Amino acid sequence: MLPVDDRRPIGVxxxxxxxxxxxxxxxxxxxxxDVVYLGDTARVPYGSKSPRTVExxxxxxxxxxxxxxxxxxxxxxxxxxxxxxxxLRDASPVPVIGAVEPGARAALAATRTGxxxxxxxxxxxxxxxxxxxxxxxxxxxxxxxxxxxxxxPLAEEGWTxxxxxxxxxxxxxxxxxxxxxxxxxLVLGCTHYPLLRGVLAATAAQVAHREVAIVDSxxxxxxxxxxxxxxxxxxxxxxxxxxxxxxxxxxxxxLAPRFLGERPSGFELVDL
Amino acid sequence: MLPVDDRRPIGVxxxxxxxxxxxxxxxxxxxxxDVVYLGDTARVPYGSKSPRTVExxxxxxxxxxxxxxxxxxxxxxxxxxxxxxxxLRDASPVPVIGAVEPGARAALAATRTGxxxxxxxxxxxxxxxxxxxxxxxxxxxxxxxxxxxxxxPLAEEGWTxxxxxxxxxxxxxxxxxxxxxxxxxLVLGCTHYPLLRGVLAATAAQVAHREVAIVDSxxxxxxxxxxxxxxxxxxxxxxxxxxxxxxxxxxxxxLAPRFLGERPSGFELVDL
Numbered sequence: 001m002l003p004v005d006d007r008r009p010i011g012v013x014x015x016x017x018x019x020x021x022x023x024x025x026x027x028x029x030x031x032x033x034d035v036v037y038l039g040d041t042a043r044v045p046y047g048s049k050s051p052r053t054v055e056x057x058x059x060x061x062x063x064x065x066x067x068x069x070x071x072x073x074x075x076x077x078x079x080x081x082x083x084x085x086x087x088l089r090d091a092s093p094v095p096v097i098g099a100v101e102p103g104a105r106a107a108l109a110a111t112r113t114g115x116x117x118x119x120x121x122x123x124x125x126x127x128x129x130x131x132x133x134x135x136x137x138x139x140x141x142x143x144x145x146x147x148x149x150x151x152x153p154l155a156e157e158g159w160t161x162x163x164x165x166x167x168x169x170x171x172x173x174x175x176x177x178x179x180x181x182x183x184x185x186l187v188l189g190c191t192h193y194p195l196l197r198g199v200l201a202a203t204a205a206q207v208a209h210r211e212v213a214i215v216d217s218x219x220x221x222x223x224x225x226x227x228x229x230x231x232x233x234x235x236x237x238x239x240x241x242x243x244x245x246x247x248x249x250x251x252x253x254x255l256a257p258r259f260l261g262e263r264p265s266g267f268e269l270v271d272l
Numbered sequence: 273m274l275p276v277d278d279r280r281p282i283g284v285x286x287x288x289x290x291x292x293x294x295x296x297x298x299x300x301x302x303x304x305x306d307v308v309y310l311g312d313t314a315r316v317p318y319g320s321k322s323p324r325t326v327e328x329x330x331x332x333x334x335x336x337x338x339x340x341x342x343x344x345x346x347x348x349x350x351x352x353x354x355x356x357x358x359x360l361r362d363a364s365p366v367p368v369i370g371a372v373e374p375g376a377r378a379a380l381a382a383t384r385t386g387x388x389x390x391x392x393x394x395x396x397x398x399x400x401x402x403x404x405x406x407x408x409x410x411x412x413x414x415x416x417x418x419x420x421x422x423x424x425p426l427a428e429e430g431w432t433x434x435x436x437x438x439x440x441x442x443x444x445x446x447x448x449x450x451x452x453x454x455x456x457x458l459v460l461g462c463t464h465y466p467l468l469r470g471v472l473a474a475t476a477a478q479v480a481h482r483e484v485a486i487v488d489s490x491x492x493x494x495x496x497x498x499x500x501x502x503x504x505x506x507x508x509x510x511x512x513x514x515x516x517x518x519x520x521x522x523x524x525x526x527l528a529p530r531f532l533g534e535r536p537s538g539f540e541l542v543d544l
Contacts, residue, residue, distance in 0.1 A: 044320065050314075050521060150426070150431075167439060168436060171436065251320060
C-alpha cells in the first residue's frame with residue numbers, strides 16, 4: 001500500500017488510445033489523483049506484433065513514465081500485459097499493475113460454472129496469458145479464448161451499436177460459445193472493448209440464451225489501483241491533472257474523447 | 273527504360289502483407305523477374321500514422337532493399353506512396369514506382385463522366401495524394417475519397433464475401449456515392465483491397481445502379497513496371513526467385529498465402 005499523502009502521479013500507457021478507457025475508470029474511482037498517460041500511437045497496434053517486439057516497445061513506454069516521476073505504472077494494454085509484465089516489473093522501481101491479473105480475478109469472482117470466455121487481440125489470445133492467470137488461482141477453470149480483430153476498428157469508427165456491430169459480435173461470440181456452451185462470464189480483454197460493452201453483453205446473452213457476466217478489464221484495473229493507493233475518501237478531492245502524451249498525433253482529436261468520455265486538454269508529441 | 277539483360281531483382285515493400293497483392297500482379301506480368309519483398313510488419317499499419325512517421329519508416333524500408341542491390345523500388349503501400357514518394361525518390365539511385373500515380377492514370381483512362389471515387393486508409397485519404405495525382409493530369413476531374421478502416425481487418429480475417437463484408441462495403445460506398453452520384457470509376461487505393469474486389473465491385477454497382485469500373489492499384493503498378501523494364505516476351509522465362517523479409521513474423525504463415533495467392537518459401541526476420 002502506497003502512502004496516502006504520496007502526491008506523485010499515476011502513470012498509464014497503452015499502444016494507442018484504447019487505454020483511455022482505463023484512465024476514465026481510474027479518474028471515476030480516484031478523482032483526486034494526477035495521471036500521466038502515454039499512447040504509443042506511432043506503433044499501434046501491439047495486438048498483431050510478436051512478443052519480443054511488444055516487450056521492447058512496452059519497456060520504452062514505461063521508461064518514459066518513470067522519467068516523469070510516477071508512483072505506479074498501469075499497463076492499460078492487454079497485449080503488453082500479456083507479453084511484457086515480467087520485463088516491466090523487473091525494470092521498474094515502483095509497482096506495476098497489468099491488465100490481465102485484475103481481469104482474471106474479477107472473472108473468477110463472477111463465474112458460477114467455472115467456464116470463462118476471453119476475447120481480445122490476436123496477441124493477447126495467442127499469449128495464453130488469461131488462461132495462465134485464471135488457472136494459477138483456480139486450476140480447474142475452463143477457459144475459451146477468441147481473437148476478434150474487427151472490434152478495434154469498429155470501436156474507433158464509432159460503429160458500436162448497429163447492425164454491423166451486432167453481426168460481427170454474433171459471428172465471434174457464436175464461435176466462442178460453440179467451443180464451450182457453459183461459459184457464464186465474458187472477459188473484455190482489450191481496452192477498446194468497453195465501447196462495445198452494450199452490444200457484446202446483449203449478443204452474448206442471445207447466443208448463450210441466458211445472462212452472461214461481463215468483466216471489463218478497465219474497471220478491474222481501476223479497482224486494483226484503489227486497493228494499492230487507498231480508497232478515495234481518504235484522499236484529496238480536488239480534481240487531479242491529466243497530462244497526455246503520444247508518439248503520433250494522427251486522429252487523436254477525433255478518437256480520444258470517444259474513449260476518455262471527455263475532451264483531454266491536449267496531447268504532447270514525444271519520440272521514444 | 274532499364275536494359276533487358278539487367279538481372280538485378282525488383283524490390284517491393286509495404287507496411288505489412290498487403291503488398292503481396294502487388295507481388296502477385298508483378299509475377300503474373302513478369303514471371304522471369306527476381307523479386308525481393310519486405311513487409312514492415314512490426315510497424316504495420318502505416319495508414320493511421322502521421323506523414324512524418326510514415327516517411328521515416330518508408331525510407332528505412334527502401335534502404336534495406338537498396339542494400340540488397342535492387343534495380344527498381346515499388347512502394348506497394350498507398351500510404352507510404354502518399355506521404356513519402358518524394359523523399360524516397362530523393363534517396364534512391366534507382367527508379368521508384370509509387371502506388372498512387374499508376375492507379376490515378378488507370379482511373380483517368382477508365383472514367384467517362386470524370387467522376388472518380390477513391391477508397392483507402394485514413395492516411396492515404398487524408399493526404400489528398402490521389403486528388404493531386406488525378407488533377408495534375410486532368411484539372412477538371414471530380415474526386416471523392418473515403419477512408420474505410422474496417423476493410424483491412426476484413427481482408428485479413430478472410431471475411432471477403434459474406435453478409436458482414438457486404439454490409440461494411442455498403443455503408444462505406446453509400447457515403448461515397450452520396451458525395452458524388454456520378455462516380456463511374458472506383459480506385460482500390462490500398463493493397464489489401466484486391467481481396468475484397470468482388471464484393472466492392474458488386475456493391476458499387478448496386479449503390480450506383482450501374483456498372484462501376486474498378487481500378488486495382490496492384491495491377492496498375494505491375495503495368496507501370498512492365499513499361500519500365502520491358503514486356504515479358506523479351507525476357508527470360510525461367511521462374512524468378514521470390515525472397516521475402518519481414519520485421520515481425522507474427523501471423524505471416526496464415527496471411528501471406530491469402531495475399532500472394534501461393535505459399536512463399538518463407539520469411540526472413542530482419543530488424544531495420
